[in-house]
Amino acid sequence: MDRIRIVGGNELNGIIPISGAKNAALPLMIASLLTSDTLTLENVPHLADVELLMRILGNHGVDVAVNGRRERQEDSYARTIHFTCRTIVDTTAPYELVSKMRASFWVIGPLLAREGHCRVSLPGGCAIGTRPVDLFIDGLTALGATMEIDGGYINAKAPQGGLIGTHYTFPKVSVGATHVLMMAATLARGTTVIGNAAREPEVVDLANCLNAMGAKVSGAGTPTITIEGVTSLSGARHRVLPDRIETGTYAMAVAMAGGDVVLENTDIALLETALETLRRAGAEISSTNNGMRIKRNGAGIQPVDIVTDPFPGFPTDLQAQFMALMTRSSGISHVTETIFENRFMHVQELARLGAKISLSGQTAKIEGVQRLKGAPVMATDLRASVSLVIAGLAAEGETTVSRVYHLDRGFERLEEKLTRCGAIVERVSE
Ligand SMILES: CC(=O)N[C@H]1[C@@H](OP(=O)(O)OP(=O)(O)OC[C@H]2O[C@@H](n3ccc(=O)[nH]c3=O)[C@H](O)[C@@H]2O)O[C@H](CO)[C@@H](O)[C@@H]1O
Numbered sequence: 001m002d003r004i005r006i007v008g009g010n011e012l013n014g015i016i017p018i019s020g021a022k023n024a025a026l027p028l029m030i031a032s033l034l035t036s037d038t039l040t041l042e043n044v045p046h047l048a049d050v051e052l053l054m055r056i057l058g059n060h061g062v063d064v065a066v067n068g069r070r071e072r073q074e075d076s077y078a079r080t081i082h083f084t085c086r087t088i089v090d091t092t093a094p095y096e097l098v099s100k101m102r103a104s105f106w107v108i109g110p111l112l113a114r115e116g117h118c119r120v121s122l123p124g125g126c127a128i129g130t131r132p133v134d135l136f137i138d139g140l141t142a143l144g145a146t147m148e149i150d151g152g153y154i155n156a157k158a159p160q161g162g163l164i165g166t167h168y169t170f171p172k173v174s175v176g177a178t179h180v181l182m183m184a185a186t187l188a189r190g191t192t193v194i195g196n197a198a199r200e201p202e203v204v205d206l207a208n209c210l211n212a213m214g215a216k217v218s219g220a221g222t223p224t225i226t227i228e229g230v231t232s233l234s235g236a237r238h239r240v241l242p243d244r245i246e247t248g249t250y251a252m253a254v255a256m257a258g259g260d261v262v263l264e265n266t267d268i269a270l271l272e273t274a275l276e277t278l279r280r281a282g283a284e285i286s287s288t289n290n291g292m293r294i295k296r297n298g299a300g301i302q303p304v305d306i307v308t309d310p311f312p313g314f315p316t317d318l319q320a321q322f323m324a325l326m327t328r329s330s331g332i333s334h335v336t337e338t339i340f341e342n343r344f345m346h347v348q349e350l351a352r353l354g355a356k357i358s359l360s361g362q363t364a365k366i367e368g369v370q371r372l373k374g375a376p377v378m379a380t381d382l383r384a385s386v387s388l389v390i391a392g393l394a395a396e397g398e399t400t401v402s403r404v405y406h407l408d409r410g411f412e413r414l415e416e417k418l419t420r421c422g423a424i425v426e427r428v429s430e
């Protein structure tokens with residue numbers, strides 16, 4: 001199994017191209033199930049999750065054609081991919097595939113809307129909490145579907161004549177359930193109003209794509225989304241928005257290691273809360289033509305408290321990375337996780353590098369230390385794994401991160417992007 005080897009101590013200087021967002025690409029790809037025409041997506045990142053979803057969609061009858069072409073400059077490999085689902089050949093999403101990635105469960109919305117029935121395995125994904133699917137079940141039930149759990153699967157059935165528009169307010173904000181209800185409602189009869197919807201930029205990206213396909217979605221990006229059902233959707237061409245979590249991750253890497261880096265093909269407006277937090281921690285951040293520039297000022301890293309929250313709050317997907325940064329701050333900081341109940345597995349791994357972190361319920365107290373020292377550590381989930389890389393960049397000596405498959409789910413060519421900026425990071429195969 002591969003490991004990532006990091007020799008800490010080098011500053012980062014140069015340019016890092018930001019990829020298309022994994023968390024936007026996945027629902028956008030799933031939207032291809034809603035039409036018999038071709039959905040063309042540009043700027044699709046090359047990630048394990050994307051490849052797995054291609055296989056899952058292929059199982060349902062989606063033909064996937066990849067136009068590997070180099071965009072803009074040699075270090076950008078954003079792909080344009082055509083997804084065509086003339087007919088749905090299989091309405092079952094099997095356990096073997098869905099259990100590997102949470103988002104693959106989201107096929108339930110389009111399959112139900114287009115075919116009127118489906119059988120979808122309960123999901124797997126990062127082990128960061130129990131991650132139930134009650135909101136999906138309640139939301140789709142509100143659209144008239146019958147939902148039944150049977151042998152680890154959900155059997156979903158739309159009423160005769162298809163799903164029916166409804167008013168449904170989520171009791172809790174869920175990104176995935178918002179994606180699914182929005183997709184399902186595009187082909188429902190009548191108007192659906194979703195209350196307490198997730199406001200994440202990826203929800204807006206999906207709504208824009210659905211509208212380009214002929215859907216009538218308004219209000220995405222606010223807590224109330226309105227969808228007027230249409231009888232069919234057509235093909236479209238859509239560009240996946242930049243990955244705000246990858247952007248924030250590299251910004252934190254620079255804040256940690258020091259240096260001066262331009263993050264290209266991204267947008268500062270996608271992660272204002274996280275960047276404001278980084279400024280308070282001592283980073284200098286400015287907007288550029290097509291991205292941002294980040295420098296660490298001379299004052300070192302200041303301690304800052306954060307609380308994760310749905311967008312526009314501080315993203316849970318940057319919590320581990322920020323905690324890694326705080327391990328080297330000049331004081332005491334607190335990180336409170338409010339989205340997932342078990343998203344602190346990086347704590348014990350950061351401790352192996354010499355970090356001082358104590359946990360009390362959903363809050364971690366981090367006492368900044370003068371030095372971290374390299375050690376073998378283990379990736380436990382996607383964002384935790386990259387937090388260990390960030391810590392390794394500032395640790396003395398060698399850090400090796402095992403279970404790199406977590407990292408490959410969401411970070412495209414991480415070693416290459418960091419190495420080009422002067423870091424010593426390499427993939428070692430055993
Ligand atoms: C592929 C993708 O986009 N994944 C993101 C998505 O995950 P995902 O869509 O799975 O996360 P949700 O927004 O649904 O989860 C938020 C909270 O709602 C709970 N919940 C969710 C659904 C449900 O039916 N019942 C329920 O209780 C979850 O357990 C969690 O506590 O949003 C998360 C929160 O920003 C991110 O960390 C993930 O990276």
Ligand SMILES: C=C(OP(=O)(O)O)C(=O)O
Pocket residue numbers: 023101102103125126317382383410
């Ligand atoms: C938690 C994540 O992904 P997933 O929802 O697919 O587990 C993530 O992207 O950080």
